Amino acid sequence: MTPKEKTPAILEAFLPGTTLGILGSGQLGRMSAMAAKSLGYRVVVYDETPDGPAVSCADLAITASFGDPVALARFASEVDVVTVEFENIPVSALEFLERIKPVRPSSSVVRICQDRIMEKEFLLAAGIAVAPFRVITSALQLKEALSALGGDSILKTAVLGYDGKGQISLKEGDDATVAWERLSSPLAVLEQKIVFQSEASVICSRSTTGESLCFPVQTNVHRDGILDVSTVPANLPESVTTKAHEIATEIAEKLEVVGLITVEFFVLADGNLLVNELAPRPHNSGHHTLETTMTSQFCQHVRAVCGLPLGPVMLRSPGVMINLLGDLWKEGQPDWKLLLREAGLFLHLYGKREAKQGRKMGHYTLLGEGMPARDRAIGLRALLGRPES
Ligand code: ATP
Numbered sequence: 001m002t003p004k005e006k007t008p009a010i011l012e013a014f015l016p017g018t019t020l021g022i023l024g025s026g027q028l029g030r031m032s033a034m035a036a037k038s039l040g041y042r043v044v045v046y047d048e049t050p051d052g053p054a055v056s057c058a059d060l061a062i063t064a065s066f067g068d069p070v071a072l073a074r075f076a077s078e079v080d081v082v083t084v085e086f087e088n089i090p091v092s093a094l095e096f097l098e099r100i101k102p103v104r105p106s107s108s109v110v111r112i113c114q115d116r117i118m119e120k121e122f123l124l125a126a127g128i129a130v131a132p133f134r135v136i137t138s139a140l141q142l143k144e145a146l147s148a149l150g151g152d153s154i155l156k157t158a159v160l161g162y163d164g165k166g167q168i169s170l171k172e173g174d175d176a177t178v179a180w181e182r183l184s185s186p187l188a189v190l191e192q193k194i195v196f197q198s199e200a201s202v203i204c205s206r207s208t209t210g211e212s213l214c215f216p217v218q219t220n221v222h223r224d225g226i227l228d229v230s231t232v233p234a235n236l237p238e239s240v241t242t243k244a245h246e247i248a249t250e251i252a253e254k255l256e257v258v259g260l261i262t263v264e265f266f267v268l269a270d271g272n273l274l275v276n277e278l279a280p281r282p283h284n285s286g287h288h289t290l291e292t293t294m295t296s297q298f299c300q301h302v303r304a305v306c307g308l309p310l311g312p313v314m315l316r317s318p319g320v321m322i323n324l325l326g327d328l329w330k331e332g333q334p335d336w337k338l339l340l341r342e343a344g345l346f347l348h349l350y351g352k353r354e355a356k357q358g359r360k361m362g363h364y365t366l367l368g369e370g371m372p373a374r375d376r377a378i379g380l381r382a383l384l385g386r387p388e389s
C-alpha cells in the first residue's frame with residue numbers, strides 16, 4: 001500500500017505591520033530584526049541579558065529570565081508570532097509561549113537541535129549519515145568509547161555547546177577520568193574525529209505551506225572550532241552540492257521546520273557527506289547572503305516564520321565572508337578605512353561594547369570568485385592585525 005501523501009496544514013500568515021517576537025538578542029537576532037523592520041514589521045526581542053546586539057534594532061526589548069512566566073506572558077501579549085535566533089532557549093519557555101502564540105520553529109524542532117544526542121538519533125532514524133559516536137555519561141564509558149572508536153576523537157557536551165566551546169580533543173589511550181572531569185557535563189558524546197576534505201553547509205528555508213527552498217551551498221573553514229571563512233559558491237562537484245541540497249530538504253521536511261534549518265556537513269574525499277550538526281535558525285556561514293543571494297537568509301527567516309511566500313535564493317554574486325573576532329580589537333578599534341575603501345566589500349559590525357577573545361564582533365563579505373577573492377579577503381583581515389589562515 002502506498003502511504004498517503006502528507007499535505008502540510010497551511011499555517012496562519014502575519015503580514016507587515018504585525019509584530020515579530022525574537023527570543024535571543026545576539027547578532028543573528030539583530031540581522032533578523034533589521035530584515036523584519038525593512039519589511040515593515042514591528043520587532044520585540046526577549047533575552048536574559050540587556051544590551052544584546054539586537055536591542056538597538058528592536059521596537060521593544062524585554063530583559064527577563066526564560067523561566068519567568070510573567071515576563072514571557074507580557075512578551076506574548078506584545079507579539080503576533082515568535083521565533084528564535086539561537087537554539088539554546090529553554091524548551092519550557094517555547095512550550096509556554098506556544099500555548100499563547102505561534103512559535104516558529106516549534107519547540108519540538110528546537111528540542112532536537114539543542115541536544116546533540118537527540119539530533120544524531122533523529123538523523124540516524126532518517127537514514128542520514130553522521131560521524132561514528134558514542135553517548136557518554138561517565139568516565140568509564142568514556143574510557144571504553146575511546147578504545148571502541150580508536151584514533152582521534154572529540155568529546156562534546158550534549159547541550160549548550162557553540163563555537164567549539166564544551167569540546168575536548170582526545171586520542172585513544174588518553175586519561176578518560178581527567179577528560180571527563182574537565183568537560184564537567186553529565187551528558188556528552190564522543191565523536192570520531194573525521195578526516196574531511198572540506199566542510200560545507202546548506203541553509204534550507206521552509207514556509208508555512210510546506211514549500212522548501214535551499215540556499216546555495218557554501219564551504220566553510222573553521223579555526224579553533226570557530227567559523228573563520230565561508231565561500232560561495234562551494235568549490236565542490238555538482239553531484240555533492242545536489243546531495244547536500246537533498247539531505248537538507250529531507251531534514252527540513254522530516255522535522256517540519258517552519259523557518260530556517262542549517263545543516264553543517266563534513267565532505268569526505270570520496271564525495272560522501274556526513275552531517276555534523278543542525279541549527280534551526282540563520283547561520284554564521286550564511287551571512288554572505290546579505291549581498292550574494294536574491295533574498296538574504298535573514299529576510300527569508302522573517303518571510304518563512306511570518307507565512308509570506310519564500311523569496312528567490314539564486315546567487316547574485318560569488319563572495320567570501322570573513323569573521324571578525326574580538327582578538328582584532330587588542331590594540332583598540334581596527335582601522336576600518338582599510339576595508340571601507342575596498343570596492344565590493346561589505347562590512348557588518350554588531351555593535352558589541354566589549355571585545356573578547358573569540359567573540360564574534362562582525363564580519364565582512366567581499367564579492368568575487370575563487371582563490372583570488374579568497375586570498376584578497378583573508379589578506380585584508382591580515383592587514384587589520386590578524387595572521388593569515
Ligand atoms: P557551532 O555551533 O559554532 O557550529 P559547535 O560548538 O556546535 O559550533 P561543532 O560544529 O560540533 O561545534 O564543531 C566545530 C568545528 O570543529 C567543526 O565545524 C569542525 O571544524 C570541528 N569538528 C567538530 N566535530 C568534528 C569531528 N567529529 N571531526 C572533525 N572535526 C570536527
Ligand code: MG
Binds near residue numbers: 264276277
Ligand atoms: Mg558547528
